[in-house]
Structures are given as structure tokens and as C-alpha cells.
Amino acid sequence: MSKDIRIRKGLDLKLKGEADKIIVDAPPSSIYAIKPADFHAVVPKLILKEGTAVKAGEPVFYSKYDDKVKFSAPVSGIVSEVLRGAKRRILEVKITTNGSDEAINYGKLNPSDANADQVRSMILESGCWPFIIQRPYSIIANSNDIPKGIFISAYATAPLAGDPEVILAGKLEAFQAGVTALSKLTSGSVHLCVGKESILKNIKDAEVHTIKGPHPAGNVGIQIHKLDPINMGERAWTVGPEDVAIIGNLFLTGEFKPERTIALVGTDVKESDRKYYRTLVGANVNTLVGTVDTNNTRIISGDVLTGVKLSNDQFINFYHNTVTLIPEGNEYAFLGWMPFTRNHVPSNAGTSFSKLLGGKRMVDTNLNGEDRALVVTGxxxxxxxxxxxxxxxxxxxxxxxxxxxxxxxxxxxxxxxxxxxxxxxxxxxxxxxxxxxxxxxxxxxxx
Structure with missing residues (x-):
């Protein structure tokens, strides 16, 4: 049975630099990368070596502690480099695309007619399993577990985060197929949380919940807590909305096509460039932002609260639908410690006009202070x-x-x-x- 959720605690950071709801194709990246660091607690074991030809959807490495969990190439081409760090730890597996779009076909499968073993096997073999995240611990789900519920948050509240309604435009059939497939893997229900006027309200094989409130209302962990809290020994799974569509597309076409719709946002992005860009998982960030002066601008894969800092030649995080560009915090306000001196930045402090006046604000990376004692303030x-x-x-x-x-x-x-x-x-x-x-x-x- 569906349940409406109202969140009262939290804070909406209203920032300048949001993306227009226009979707365009991003320039193709010549190199894509799979980064083990994007998959917390995964130790990769290589399947393909440098110089090996690879097809889209072909496994490149697997998890040492769960060898059924495979990580597949987003494009066809050549494994051009395996970048290693200290103690030969794998940092990136780079694939130089050949532009042929040659892909492994795992065969179409109607998720409505398939059983749980068939669904599980297809998701594992294709490399779609890393899209499934386990709670507790926020790590890739164990391939043998049966969760008590699967949770999908299609309600974004993070600052300047990509809107799921825009991201899923034209993908409702694939999204529905993904929801139906996932419903076969749980002993409970698939819970889908949406906004009041969502286009996803009529999705089948899921309990659709309407949610309202400030950030972090869009966090799937908050939704789990309100709908079906996790106790010791229990497992729940979470999947991002576009990741559900990628899984659904696998069943509809038989191919692993990890399309990613990225919202390019932030005050350091030209207003004409603030749009949604369709690309593939693991694309080079410079295909979206060009060459950026990183001394004065920070490139963030993700939103400003939880994202990861990137340089010009790095690759977008496996799970992110947002790339944010904001000023580096290398300019300091005179007497900035005094009240009412930094009113252009967002603040929850009562001494700031930005809280009293409201409106959208600019943000940079300045911490506005040093480490202080951890005290009880409420x-x-x-x-x-x-x-x-x-x-x-x-x-x-x-x-x-x-x-x-x-x-x-x-x-x-x-x-x-x-x-x-x-x-x-x-x-x-x-x-x-x-x-x-x-x-x-x-x-x-x-x-």
C-alpha cells in the first residue's frame, strides 16, 4: 500500500546555475574509463589485459569477494591502459573506443514472464549488477541475497541535482521493464518515491509513494527510514532511477547500454551550456566542460554536498547524473568572520542576510573558518x-x-x-x- 511522506527537517540550498530542461547529445568521448574507486569495498580482478579488444557489455573485471559481480565495458574498442597506483592497486581501466558500437547480445527476456533466477542471472552476466546498492553499508549488493525491499528515489532535492523526470524522458518503457525485473528479486516490494506531479505515478509492479520536503528528502536512506527501517541482519537494496532504465533496456534489447544523462550545472558554467547531456557511463569530463582553469574553478562529479573533485582529464563517476562547476574558494572577504559580511553565499545561520532574504545564492569551496571543537548545539x-x-x-x-x-x-x-x-x-x-x-x-x- 502506498504511503505519503512529509519531511520537515532539513534545508534546501537554493543555488544559482541550474540546468535548463533541454536534453542534447554530448560530444563522444574517445576514451572511457571504469574506476574501481567508484565501487566502495570492491577489490577488482582483471579479466582483460591491456591491448585486448572488447565489445560493449563484455566483462572487464570482477569483484574478488563476489566473483559473480562483473563490471562491463560501456563501449567497444581496445583496453588501452590499466592505470595502477600504490601496491599495484587498479585505479582506472581505460577503453579507447573504435566507434563501431559492437555489443554483446544477452538475448531479450520479458521480465514479466521470467523467474527470479533468470532475472538475477541476466543482470549479473551483463554487468548491470553494480547498479544495485545494498543497505546497510551503501555498497554493491551481495549477489546471493534476497532483500526485504528495493527502493528507488525519483525525487531529487540535492543542490542543483539532475531532475529524474527530465533524465527519464523517453525511457518510461525501459524504466517499467526495470521495475518489473527488480520486483522478482525481493521478498517484499519495490518502493518508488516520487514528487506530487510525477510522470511515474502509474508505474506498475511497485508501491508508488509521494514525498515532499526539503533536502535530504530525496535521499533514499531517508525514504527507507520512513517506509521500512532496516534492523540488524536485514538487507534492502537501492537503485537509481536511470539505472533502473538501463536494467530495463537490457531486458528489452538484450544489450548493456549504460546511457547516462548528465545535468551540467553551476555558476562557472556558461548559461548557454547549462543543459542535460546524454553520454555513456565513464565518459571523460572534458567532453562536457572542455578545458577548465582548475586553479579558479572546481569540477565536481556529483552535487556540491556529496560530489567528487575531478581534473580536466578524469572521468565522470559511475553513478552520477550531475557535473557541477563552482568557483574555488581562493578569495577571502575582508573581516569575513563578522556577521552580515558574506551574504552572497547560502547559510543557515541567523546572522546571514542570505537566510533572511531567501533567493538563489552563489557558492564556492571556501570553508569559511577552521576546525573547531565538537560541541552540543542541536x-x-x-x-x-x-x-x-x-x-x-x-x-x-x-x-x-x-x-x-x-x-x-x-x-x-x-x-x-x-x-x-x-x-x-x-x-x-x-x-x-x-x-x-x-x-x-x-x-x-x-x-
Whole structure:
């Protein structure tokens, strides 16, 4: 049965630089990359060596700890480089495309007629399994698990994030096929959270929930908490809306085609270039942004709260639908520590006109202060819609106290749920990093 969700806690960061709702094809990238760093806790084992010809949808490497989970090439071409770091750790597998669009065909399969084993096998073999993320821990799902529910958030509230309604334009048939396929893999329901006027309200084989509220209402972890909280020993899966369409397209066509629609946003993007660009997973970021002066502009794969910094020659994150360009915080306001001196930037502080006057604001990377003591102020609780104590959970993670972490709700959270706390807390604490380290400890000690 569907359930409406209303979130009251949180904060909408209204920033300048949003993308027009126009979709165009991005210039093709000559090189694509699969980056193991995009897949937390995955240790890659190479299947193809440098110089090997590869087809789109052909597995390039697999997970050491779950060899059924494969990572496939987004394009056909040649494995041109395996970039390694310290201790020969694989950083990137680069594929130089030959432009032939030659792809492996796994055979069409009607998800309505398929059983769970057939659906699971096809998703695993094609390389679509990495799109399925497990909660707790926010890692790629175990290929043998049966989750109690699968959650899809088609409601974006992160600053300047790509609108799922635009991203899924022309992909509703594939999205429906993906939802139907995923419904075969859970003992419970597929939960789809949408806005009030969503085009996805009539999707079948899912419980459709209407959600409303400020960020982080669009975070799938918040939605899980409101619909079916995770307890110790339970598993739930999450899948991004465009990733559902990629899975659905696999069943409709038999081919792995990881199309990615990227919103190019931010005040350092020319207004005429702020659009949605269709490309493929692993594309080089310079196909969207060109050559950027990274001394003065930061390129972010993702949104400003949770994204990853990129250089001109790097590649867009496997899961991201947004690329953001904002000024580097290398200019400092005179007497910037005084109230009412930085009113052009967004703030939740009562001493800022930006909060009192509202409207869209500019943002840069300046931290506006140094590290400070971690004290009880109540500001973290204002940003956390879950029924947990965020400050106490952060402290438990810092102390490595597993029992306290369990009692305080570590199984329900992911780093992105603490992104607003990163932005608003006066201590300048990197809460997302602390929570990620706490989750990694739980993976090691509890599993």
C-alpha cells in the first residue's frame, strides 16, 4: 500500500546555475574509463589485459569477494591502459573506443514472464549488477541475497541535482521493464518515491509513494527510514532511477547500454551550456566542460554536498547524473568572520542576510573558518529527518565503539545522509568521512 511522506527537517540550498530542461547529445568521448574507486569495498580482478579488444557489455573485471559481480565495458574498442597506483592497486581501466558500437547480445527476456533466477542471472552476466546498492553499508549488493525491499528515489532535492523526470524522458518503457525485473528479486516490494506531479505515478509492479520536503528528502536512506527501517541482519537494496532504465533496456534489447544523462550545472558554467547531456557511463569530463582553469574553478562529479573533485582529464563517476562547476574558494572577504559580511553565499545561520532574504545564492569551496571543537548545539538534529542522534552516532564512529554504533542506528545511514551536517555544523567536521569509516569498521567486524 502506498504511503505519503512529509519531511520537515532539513534545508534546501537554493543555488544559482541550474540546468535548463533541454536534453542534447554530448560530444563522444574517445576514451572511457571504469574506476574501481567508484565501487566502495570492491577489490577488482582483471579479466582483460591491456591491448585486448572488447565489445560493449563484455566483462572487464570482477569483484574478488563476489566473483559473480562483473563490471562491463560501456563501449567497444581496445583496453588501452590499466592505470595502477600504490601496491599495484587498479585505479582506472581505460577503453579507447573504435566507434563501431559492437555489443554483446544477452538475448531479450520479458521480465514479466521470467523467474527470479533468470532475472538475477541476466543482470549479473551483463554487468548491470553494480547498479544495485545494498543497505546497510551503501555498497554493491551481495549477489546471493534476497532483500526485504528495493527502493528507488525519483525525487531529487540535492543542490542543483539532475531532475529524474527530465533524465527519464523517453525511457518510461525501459524504466517499467526495470521495475518489473527488480520486483522478482525481493521478498517484499519495490518502493518508488516520487514528487506530487510525477510522470511515474502509474508505474506498475511497485508501491508508488509521494514525498515532499526539503533536502535530504530525496535521499533514499531517508525514504527507507520512513517506509521500512532496516534492523540488524536485514538487507534492502537501492537503485537509481536511470539505472533502473538501463536494467530495463537490457531486458528489452538484450544489450548493456549504460546511457547516462548528465545535468551540467553551476555558476562557472556558461548559461548557454547549462543543459542535460546524454553520454555513456565513464565518459571523460572534458567532453562536457572542455578545458577548465582548475586553479579558479572546481569540477565536481556529483552535487556540491556529496560530489567528487575531478581534473580536466578524469572521468565522470559511475553513478552520477550531475557535473557541477563552482568557483574555488581562493578569495577571502575582508573581516569575513563578522556577521552580515558574506551574504552572497547560502547559510543557515541567523546572522546571514542570505537566510533572511531567501533567493538563489552563489557558492564556492571556501570553508569559511577552521576546525573547531565538537560541541552540543542541536544544529545537527535540525538537519536529520531520521529518528537518530547524529552527534552521538558520529562520536561513536570516531571512537570505534561498535555496540554504540549499532544502538544509535549505524545500519540505517549512509554518508550522503550527513552531507547537510557537513555544510551547517559550526565545528567544520567532515561528518560524511567519519560515517564512511564507521561503516567500513562494521563491514570488517560484523559483515
Amino acid at each position: 544544529e545537527m538534529e535540525e538537519m536529520m529527518p531520521m529518528d537518530i542522534y547524529p552527534l552521538q552516532l558520529i562520536k561513536a564512529c570516531m571512537a570505534g565503539n561498535i555496540e554504540q554504533m549499532e544502538n544509535l542506528g549505524i545500519y540505517e545511514v549512509a554518508p550522503e545522509d550527513f552531507a547537510l551536517i557537513d555544510f551547517t555544523n559550526t565545528s567544520k567536521l567532515e561528518a560524511q568521512e567519519v560515517i564512511r569509516l564507521g561503516l567500513d569498521l562494521m563491514i570488517t567486524e560484523v559483515g
